[in-house]
Amino acid sequence: MAETVLGLWSTHGPILNTTPEEWLLRVVNDKRIPHWFRGEQYSFDDLVELRRDENFAEQITLEERTLRHARCQEGVAKLAEAWKAAKPDVAVIMGNDQRELVLPSLQPMFTIYHGDTFWQKSLPESRSEKLPIGIKESEWAYRPEEEQVWPGLPELANQVLAKGLDAGFDFAASNAWPDMAEDHHHIGTPHAFSWIIRRVMEDAAIPILPIITNTFFPPNQPTAKRCFEMGEFVGKCIREWDSDLKVAVIGSGGMSHFTIDEKFDHGFMQAMAARDKEFLTAVPQNVLMQGTSEMRNWIAAAGALYDTDLKGDTIDYIPCYRSEAGTGTAQGFVVWE
Numbered sequence: 001m002a003e004t005v006l007g008l009w010s011t012h013g014p015i016l017n018t019t020p021e022e023w024l025l026r027v028v029n030d031k032r033i034p035h036w037f038r039g040e041q042y043s044f045d046d047l048v049e050l051r052r053d054e055n056f057a058e059q060i061t062l063e064e065r066t067l068r069h070a071r072c073q074e075g076v077a078k079l080a081e082a083w084k085a086a087k088p089d090v091a092v093i094m095g096n097d098q099r100e101l102v103l104p105s106l107q108p109m110f111t112i113y114h115g116d117t118f119w120q121k122s123l124p125e126s127r128s129e130k131l132p133i134g135i136k137e138s139e140w141a142y143r144p145e146e147e148q149v150w151p152g153l154p155e156l157a158n159q160v161l162a163k164g165l166d167a168g169f170d171f172a173a174s175n176a177w178p179d180m181a182e183d184h185h186h187i188g189t190p191h192a193f194s195w196i197i198r199r200v201m202e203d204a205a206i207p208i209l210p211i212i213t214n215t216f217f218p219p220n221q222p223t224a225k226r227c228f229e230m231g232e233f234v235g236k237c238i239r240e241w242d243s244d245l246k247v248a249v250i251g252s253g254g255m256s257h258f259t260i261d262e263k264f265d266h267g268f269m270q271a272m273a274a275r276d277k278e279f280l281t282a283v284p285q286n287v288l289m290q291g292t293s294e295m296r297n298w299i300a301a302a303g304a305l306y307d308t309d310l311k312g313d314t315i316d317y318i319p320c321y322r323s324e325a326g327t328g329t330a331q332g333f334v335v336w337e
Contacts, residue, residue: 002156002241006086006248007305007312007336009272009298010079011255012195013291014134015320015329016072017141020065023322025134030258030327036289037259037326047259047325059321068318075316075333079200082335088248090153090207092234092304094297095192095252096215099185101178108172109220110230111212112164114157115175118210120188120197121147130185141198142191150189150197153209160209160237167233174212192252192297200250213300215253215293224288225281227296231303238304251301253294257329260319261292265330268295269314272334275306291329305336312336 015023031044042050058064102108122128122143128136154175164171180187188194190212197205211234214221222230238247255265264287271279280299288296315333322328 002238002243002245002247004235004238004249004305004308004310005246005337006082006088007301007308007310008079008082008200008248009251009301009332009334010196010200011329011331011333012192012252013257013329014138016076016331017138018134020062020069022134022137023065023320023328025137027323027327029132029134030323030325035259035325035327036286036292038261038264039284039286044325044327047327051326054326056321056324056326060323065320065322068320071316071318072320072331075318075331076199078315079333079335080202082337083200083248086248086337087246088206089245090156090209091248091250092156092209092211092238093193093196093250093252094211094213094231094300095190096294096297097190097192097212098216100190101186102212102214104217107214107217107220109214109222110169111172111174112157112161113152113174113210113212114154114161115152116154117149117152118177118189119147119149120144120194123187126182127185127187142194143188144198144203148203150205151207153207156237156241157209159241160234163237164233169230169233192294196250196252211300213296215288215296216290221285221288221293222296223285224283224296224299227299228277228281228303231300232307234300235304235307249301249304251298253297254292255295255330255332257291258327260321260326260328260330262319262330264292265317265319265332268298269317269332269334272298272302273313277306310336
């Protein structure tokens, strides 16, 4: 039977791939949109007033941003070291899509990619120029300069699809990334998956099963409980797979953003370390909103890994603030071996 030898959770956002100076480029967007924070929506100005006592001014200086940027790069490097040390043969990545492939016209809750290969390449300038400020600058971490074709994992993917029929999981199935219209902002592999390949696997991709969860978009975002159950099911499929391959399971995304909530993040990390299923399956829907919604990928990976003998700890947790409202992205890195 297949053996799970590595569990890995990581954030994947632009702050990891831009300079401390470039972090502030996204503040323009922060001021434009409403923000979810602890189950409620606020304007940027309301958050400034609400969180005034948290003294973000000291946490958004260039000096502090530079220190936290360095810690982020150290965290990514340690993930890559753990990856090399474990030497997995194949990987299952729990990730999400942000209108890169999945459009509102047809939006599955869970999608299994079962193609033989999938691909990524740089964006044509006509598309790249449409990217928001602060996003374009980070594209190097999601896209190789030359087109790359990466191996899929159809044998395991097809087992997950088939076993899901009896287990009550009505997965959508994809065997090729769709061709997007010329005016669309994206082509190729969603960033939740390509970031892991580019920065953790360091472009040396092994066969991968991408599982896409609709974390961001109502009305069919799965509950925390359903994400954990889906992960448990995938973990069972891995254990029942008639193969001698070594498997890695990865949760890609999070942590709290675009408004950072250190209290939530620390509670989540503690629940991970304690294998606290009750906590992870009870995170409310109105907390898993905006970028924080990507914690559904962490919950799903936890579901797949909790019945293994793997153990580990948090490599680091870095709240990367960029405004006096407490906006930014919290970065987290966890490895179980």
